[in-house]
Amino acid sequence: MDPHLLRTFVAVARCASFSRAARELGYTQSAVSQHIAALESDLGAVLLHRRPVTPTGVGTRLLEHAGPLLLRLDAARADIARLTVAPAARIVIGVSPLAMTRQFTGTLAEVRRSQPRLEVTVRVLGREALTRDVATAALDLGLVDGMAAPNDPLHLPDAGLLRATAVAEHPLAVALPAQHPLADRAGLRLADLADARWIDAPDTAIPLRQLRTASGADGHRASLRYEGGDVRGLITLIAAGLGLALLPRPVIKGAPGISAVPVSAPRLVHRVEALHSDTLDGPPALLTAALVAAAG
Incomplete structure (x- = not known):
């Protein structure tokens, strides 16, 4: 299954329009139609009703697979980039609202004092968006929260080769x-x-x-x-x-x-975990280690 065709299918289903999906993807409407036809031919099934544009039953099932599949592909690309690009003196941190604790802000302040030239960006995101953005390297580190049994890990979406470190x-x-x-x-x-x-x-x-x-x-x-x-x-x-x-x-x-x-x-x-790649180094590694130490 060609991932380019799959991305086109997801865009058309989300936009409920071939023309709007074409504008979003930067393709012609004809190219989008060809992509959908090629995917349907490959799978041997009709994926979209044309008028109005809505997923068929088979298309709905494919959409359930498409999100995790495309996320894993993006995560793989991001993981390779982490291994080939030199770390910068900057860090972009994603934090879910309930993970924005005094422990986090105090630890971040300590890291900044030890590295005053470090450029820091903090983004407050929902839990699902945060996991996705760590997987695709839009974030260097994520602090995600949730409910769990004592000492059990959070149940997070499958998003590639990511590790979760308990911090609170x-x-x-x-x-x-x-x-x-x-x-x-x-x-x-x-x-x-x-x-x-x-x-x-x-x-x-x-x-x-x-x-x-x-x-x-x-x-x-x-x-x-x-x-x-x-x-x-x-x-x-x-x-x-x-x-x-x-x-x-x-x-x-x-x-x-x-x-x-x-x-x-x-x-x-209530559990907070630092979500990061398994090749963690530089400022993200320093901040994660400091958070773990602060948690005792």
Whole structure:
């Protein structure tokens, strides 16, 4: 399967238009049509309905494979580039919102003091985008967070020859308004909160789909969706009584109008990992080592 044809197919399916995909890819519309026809001929199946332009059942299944396949190809190219290009005196770091901790900022400040000429860029990204950008070398290092059992690694997408180094673990707690009837509880079981009103904040809290899986209970439905990357904005919505969220306790502690009730079951933690290539060196290696040391 020609990856160029596969990229064209993904673009047409995403744009729902041959002409828009052609403009995005820098091809003529005729070339895009030829690419799709060649891919369909190779696979022996029709992948797209033409009017309107939507994936067929076979096309939908191919799209499920296409993302990971193309990411692995991009990751392979980036990995080779890392081995052949001399490291620069700069570092681009991706951080998911809940990984932007005092531990990270304090450690970064120490590294800057030891290397004052180092150029640093910090990008706050969602978890999926962060993993993709580390794999494709758009980032030199990523700090990604998530929920896991104690001492277990995060379940991250397959993105090539990447390594994850644990740099922090903190208890998780249910964030709810201070006046909530459950605010004074010593602990809460996630399964007992299946019917509560939740805020779906996929990048600034533990995603609700993971809560359903961890608790083994249906429910945990969203009464509001928050698509921002500002954790303070999410906390403001919780304090206003618009829903609950599962967050690391250090994030909630001391927040006005918020109570943090520990999760008593199942046993879960908030984990932060440094995501990097397995050929880590230079400033990214220095920062990762400093983060691990700071975690003790």
